[in-house]
Amino acid sequence: MRLPETPRREQAENVIPLINIVFLLLIFFMLAGVLTRPDVFDVQPPESRQGQQTDLPDEGVILLGADGRLAFADQELTLERLEDEVARWLADEPDRRLTLKADADVSADRLLDVMDRLRDAGADRLMLLTNPAEY
Amino acid sequence: MHIEATPRRRRNLVSLTPLIDVVFILLVFFMLATSFLDWRSIAMDLPGQGGEVSGEPTALVVRIGADAAVQLDGAPLEGLEELEQAVSSALQQEPDRLVIVRPADSVRLQQITRVVERLQSAGAVQMRLDRGGE
Structure with missing residues (x-):
C-alpha cells in the first residue's frame, strides 16, 4: 500500500490573512472606542430619551452607587469629605461644571442628601448623566 | 567559478509569531479598555437653600x-x-x-429620570430637585 506523501508544511498555513483581520480589528477598536478609566465602583446610570449628548467629562464627576457609596476624583469618600473636596475643587474656578453619575437604583433620599451637600459646597447646578434608552 | 544558488526559503527567516502575539495583546487591551457607551446629560438645579x-x-x-x-401643583395626574x-x-x-420635582424618599432615580425627561420634552428649561414628595 502506498500512502500519499505528506505534503510539505506549507509556510505555516499562511498566517497572513489572520494577521490582516487581527490588524483590522485592532484598528477598529482603537478608532471606534473611547479609552476610559474604570470607575472606582460599578454604576449603572438611568436611561433617558431626552437630554443632551455629551462626552464623559474627565473631571468633576461625582459617582453615586446603588448602595449609596460616593466617589469624587477617583477616590471613594464620605458625604462630609465630599463637601470639602467639591468646595476645594470649585474654589479654583467657580464656573466649573459638576457632573453626577448616579446609579438608577439610588433612592431620592440619598440623592437629595448628596445634592444638599453639593449646594453647601457652593455649586448651584449639575449635569445628571444618563444613557440613551433603547426603545 | 562556481556560485552557490541562493537559498530560496528566505521568507521564513523572520518569524511572524512574535508579531502576532504582540498584535493580539494590543487587540485584547483595546477590546477591554474601550467603551462604546453613549452619554447624555440633563441639567438640574440643586435643592433650595435651607431645605425650604x-x-x-x-x-x-x-x-x-x-x-x-x-x-x-397638588392635582393628581393619570400618567406621564x-x-x-x-x-x-x-x-x-x-x-x-x-419646575420643582419633589420625589418621595423611596423613589428611585430611574423613576425621577422618567419624570424629568417628560418635563424636558414639555419645554422646561429650569428644573430643580427638592425634598417633600409626600
Whole structure:
C-alpha cells in the first residue's frame, strides 16, 4: 500500500490573512472606542430619551452607587469629605461644571442628601448623566 | 567559478509569531479598555437653600409619590403623558418658569429620570430637585 506523501508544511498555513483581520480589528477598536478609566465602583446610570449628548467629562464627576457609596476624583469618600473636596475643587474656578453619575437604583433620599451637600459646597447646578434608552 | 544558488526559503527567516502575539495583546487591551457607551446629560438645579418647602411662588411643583404616582401643583395626574401635556400648557405663557420635582424618599432615580425627561420634552428649561414628595 502506498500512502500519499505528506505534503510539505506549507509556510505555516499562511498566517497572513489572520494577521490582516487581527490588524483590522485592532484598528477598529482603537478608532471606534473611547479609552476610559474604570470607575472606582460599578454604576449603572438611568436611561433617558431626552437630554443632551455629551462626552464623559474627565473631571468633576461625582459617582453615586446603588448602595449609596460616593466617589469624587477617583477616590471613594464620605458625604462630609465630599463637601470639602467639591468646595476645594470649585474654589479654583467657580464656573466649573459638576457632573453626577448616579446609579438608577439610588433612592431620592440619598440623592437629595448628596445634592444638599453639593449646594453647601457652593455649586448651584449639575449635569445628571444618563444613557440613551433603547426603545 | 562556481556560485552557490541562493537559498530560496528566505521568507521564513523572520518569524511572524512574535508579531502576532504582540498584535493580539494590543487587540485584547483595546477590546477591554474601550467603551462604546453613549452619554447624555440633563441639567438640574440643586435643592433650595435651607431645605425650604415653599420654594418660589411661581414655580410648578411636580410630586412623585412612593407608588410612582405624579401630581402637578397638588392635582393628581393619570400618567406621564398627562403630566407632559399639563406642564407644556402651563409653560406656554412663561417658558422660563422653574419646575420643582419633589420625589418621595423611596423613589428611585430611574423613576425621577422618567419624570424629568417628560418635563424636558414639555419645554422646561429650569428644573430643580427638592425634598417633600409626600
